[in-house]
Amino acid sequence: MKDATMDVAEIEKLIIDVPDYPKPGILFKDITPILQEPSAFASSISLMGQAIAECDAIAAVEARGFIFGSALALYMKKPLILLRKPGKLPRKTFTKEYALEYGSDSIQIHQDAIEKNARYVIIDDVLATGGTALASADLISDHGGVISGFGFILTISVLAGVDRISRNYPRATIRSLLTT
């Protein structure tokens, strides 16, 4: 743990609660102060790197997942593949649609980013209901990849994302640096 100079409790103190964002009644957890503190960011990546499942590649979810997924891929010397919003990837893609509270959204991946039987860990910053993480995992596993795990900086436990993910991926390791 030589790179982890801050512990989880110290990192957690940096998160700023923003009431009523993005809409009234929601308490948004702003993780950007972690990024502004190099020792907190390095410690987060080091601790996540030790906690997440064995894998052959890191799959990062746009946009804040790119921040942690990229640093983690560099730290772990693993390939980084991108899960993007529709229309952002220039070559042939696979698409997965998923339901939101109101309406639906979808996520895309380059077809050649998925290798059959390779193991992927899905990385995003915050686990809420798990809809995006689950769609990301389905997109990869529908096309031959194996989901060995999920990694988040923060899990909002009241939204039960862990339950939802583990029902669908009982063999995947779900890890979160912080939990509220």
Add this chain to the structure above:
Amino acid sequence: MKDATMDVAEIEKLIIDVPDYPKPGILFKDITPILQEPSAFASSISLMGQAIAECDAIAAVEARGFIFGSALALYMKKPLILLRKPGKLPRKTFTKEYALEYGSDSIQIHQDAIEKNARYVIIDDVLATGGTALASADLISDHGGVISGFGFILTISVLAGVDRISRNYPRATIRSLLTT
């Protein structure tokens, strides 16, 4: 250069040209294969880290700039601040509008992400016309930050982004790992 096991020519070979994306007549440079090759990604970050200007923080532009900015901030042990599309940052922001070929766009930053007289390097993946990079720099310098440099993975020289940036920021160091 111990971390740079691939040289620039080897990294460049990984970029895939995508004709007519996002619209007819445009040759899109897809940098995602660099991310899928850990030695190429690590080398890119190491080479960029050595090339860019002295700074107190890395300012990464959404969304692909997050990938390189984040890894660079980790590698250089510098604070990372985010330049985001409108409505994505939860706390008080500053906004800069800028012209596109048709219409306009804008970019935001958290107000407390800018420290007076601190030196920032703007990081994005591709330098095209320079509109987004320039708006990002203006957003920071309008509020007291100093732009010491710009760093890109790829510069498309025919679009003259370097000229445009250097006219506005003559003292900033503009670096690009690759140039076409």
